[in-house]
Amino acid sequence: MAKWPYNTTVWQKLRRLKLQLEPFCEECLGIDRFVEASHVDHRHAISQGGDPFPSVDQLASLCPSCHSAKTARGPEAGAVRTRKPRKGCNPDGSPLDPHHPWAANNRARRLFGKSGHRH
Numbered sequence: 001m002a003k004w005p006y007n008t009t010v011w012q013k014l015r016r017l018k019l020q021l022e023p024f025c026e027e028c029l030g031i032d033r034f035v036e037a038s039h040v041d042h043r044h045a046i047s048q049g050g051d052p053f054p055s056v057d058q059l060a061s062l063c064p065s066c067h068s069a070k071t072a073r074g075p076e077a078g079a080v081r082t083r084k085p086r087k088g089c090n091p092d093g094s095p096l097d098p099h100h101p102w103a104a105n106n107r108a109r110r111l112f113g114k115s116g117h118r119h
């Protein structure tokens, strides 16, 4: 796990700074849970061309479970961009997670009109 850039002094400092500034998991904060963050994640993955040592606002404080959940979603799901909760749904029943398949259906419906049919 301790591979570049995580084994560098620069990263250790950056990580410590981020955890000082945002000691709580930002995904958990989005659902009103205060969970101590112990992982610092790149919003823009290095493997996707992100800066290995970005400014702290380009980093995300995460708890271990949110970090592994995010890793499991993979680069396809993108980096954490918002503080909005990923779990649960809106009052109208649409999922809060924009990557949920239902959300994609809602987007399609908005794009192609309410009926979903093309004449």
Ligand SMILES: [Zn+2]
Binding pocket: 025, 026, 027, 028, 035, 062, 063, 064, 065, 066, 067
């Ligand atoms: Zn969390």
